[in-house]
Amino acid sequence: MSPSDQDRQILGKKTDYLTVRADPLDSREWLSQGRVCQLLDLHHISHVGIMRAQPPFEVLRTNQNGTFMLACLEGEGVVLTDGRWRTIKSGQACLLPPFVLNSLKCTNRQPWTFAWVRYRESRSTTPIVSSASPVSGAFDGHAFKAAIEGLHAEAGNGGGATALHHWTELIHHYVLRFARPHVPDERLWRMWQVVEADLKRPWSLNELAAVACMSDEHLRRLCRKEIGRSPRQQLTFLRLQRAMHLLSTTDDKVEVIAREIGFESAFTFSNTFKQWIGWRPSEHRKRIH
Numbered sequence: 001m002s003p004s005d006q007d008r009q010i011l012g013k014k015t016d017y018l019t020v021r022a023d024p025l026d027s028r029e030w031l032s033q034g035r036v037c038q039l040l041d042l043h044h045i046s047h048v049g050i051m052r053a054q055p056p057f058e059v060l061r062t063n064q065n066g067t068f069m070l071a072c073l074e075g076e077g078v079v080l081t082d083g084r085w086r087t088i089k090s091g092q093a094c095l096l097p098p099f100v101l102n103s104l105k106c107t108n109r110q111p112w113t114f115a116w117v118r119y120r121e122s123r124s125t126t127p128i129v130s131s132a133s134p135v136s137g138a139f140d141g142h143a144f145k146a147a148i149e150g151l152h153a154e155a156g157n158g159g160g161a162t163a164l165h166h167w168t169e170l171i172h173h174y175v176l177r178f179a180r181p182h183v184p185d186e187r188l189w190r191m192w193q194v195v196e197a198d199l200k201r202p203w204s205l206n207e208l209a210a211v212a213c214m215s216d217e218h219l220r221r222l223c224r225k226e227i228g229r230s231p232r233q234q235l236t237f238l239r240l241q242r243a244m245h246l247l248s249t250t251d252d253k254v255e256v257i258a259r260e261i262g263f264e265s266a267f268t269f270s271n272t273f274k275q276w277i278g279w280r281p282s283e284h285r286k287r288i289h
Contacts, residue, residue: 008060019049035155039164043172046120048148053112058105066119067128068096071141077112079104083275093139097129101278115145123248131192133179136228144174187212199261247285254281
């Protein structure tokens, strides 16, 4: 079964939304009635939009080929990330990396209003998501929403290239502001740089804290605040991102890749990969060929 055969989208009769897409030939039903701005393609953006979702709203993408950012404006919903469901409430945003299982859904009878940007990225390019990117965090989405509304209005009224370019740049700017934030404590950024250069090492929390020149507990609190993950979860995220790259660009066996990124066994690596990414390493390699 191909990835597209497994995708699921249940919008529900009461769900309302507006969209702007880059490709005028994109014939997907839920996008085809939206407006078109080909300038989005300058930043490899596939589509943007604002949705007021209501149950039974649910979306599942088995192999999302681009970074996805969602900013909650009202209510709350859940997003599948790092192998578990994460609640995203008003005033928060989440950022999902490309080429992983992506799912989001309403959790109660109340509407869930959010704005989103979906990128289109290849495995050979550097994605929006980096080691410094938060998986979730505080984000005032109202300016972000206004930029999408501005683009939607101009795209529907025969807007000139200057205005369309302005709104497109502003949307991309808000995504980058969230995805590549200024890190108030540079010790955290330097620590992850050291870790990324030596993922094979069996890092303990105590060793990570020593590199960052802070206590274990302070490191835990800072990671939760800045990137929405514990130090151990962030380490796993970095290892799996490296694994995806190696699976895509080398013919190394799964066992070799597991050792290269710091897993004690191929079994543990395979199970962790499936939990976080949505399928096993061997399946991932089949999907890209």
